[in-house]
Amino acid sequence: MVFDPTRVDCWIFDLDYTLYPPACGLFGQIDQRMGRFIEDLLGCDPIEAKRVQKLYFHDHGTTLAGLMHYHAIDPREFLDFVHDVDMSVLAQAPRLADQIMALPGRRLIFTNGDQTYAERVLAALGLAHCFEGLWDVIAMDYKPKPEPSAYHGLIEAFGFDPQRAVFVEDSARNLAPAKALGMQTVWLDCASEWGDRAKDDAAIDLVIDDLPQWLELVCAELAGGAALR
Structure with a gap:
């Protein structure tokens, strides 16, 4: 190479x-909020929400793309929710x-x-x-x-x-x-x-x-x- x-x-x-770096934990916050969004959307438990989240991520590039494909969600509502995170973890x-x-x-x-x-x-x-x-x-x-x-x-x-x-x-x-x-x-x-x-x-x-x-x-x-x- x-x-x-x-x-x-x-x-x-x-x-x-x-x-x-991943160690700062910012994306961990986003990951948790994506799970909560899916739980509320599908009325499922956290384990099923995590399964759906990762399945959509792998199959569609992002969890959002999968949610739009299968559930016709409002993308801006999703983005506003999952990105409502604490930026103070970044230096x-x-x-x-x-x-x-x-x-x-x-x-x-x-x-x-x-x-x-x-x-x-x-x-x-x-x-x-x-x-x-x-x-x-x-x-x-x-x-x-x-x-x-x-x-x-x-x-x-x-x-x-x-x-x-x-x-x-x-x-x-x-x-x-x-x-x-x-x-x-x-x-x-x-x-x-x-x-x-x-x-x-x-x-x-x-x-x-x-x-x-x-x-x-x-x-x-x-x-x-x-x-x-």
């Missing part, structure tokens, strides 16, 4: 578990901010969350100023990663050349459509429960386990003009 940062003028980052990340700002070219967020939630996360991390824009699940017309239309929409909206872009993501399955479009791909293996599900090694150019450490190396490599292996 070879990643060449000298070919990149558009840096695309996932949000959850990519810009902050400011000045080192990460400096590293992202040092990357040459454009910087974007590509998330299956919604814009309001993403903006709250970025503000809590101190990263709001680091990105030109973001492409969220609403902009995707609720057809989330890894649906190919989500990637085509991102490219069309921001007008970049995928051959000169890199996508950094913790969910391995979301990298294959990016690779098919010509992007370089970096899998952040943060040892999350589902991060390696449907992983296609051929669609991954580089595997990392520490984003700030990798970005520090990228900046050094750019200064030296070498490729990362």
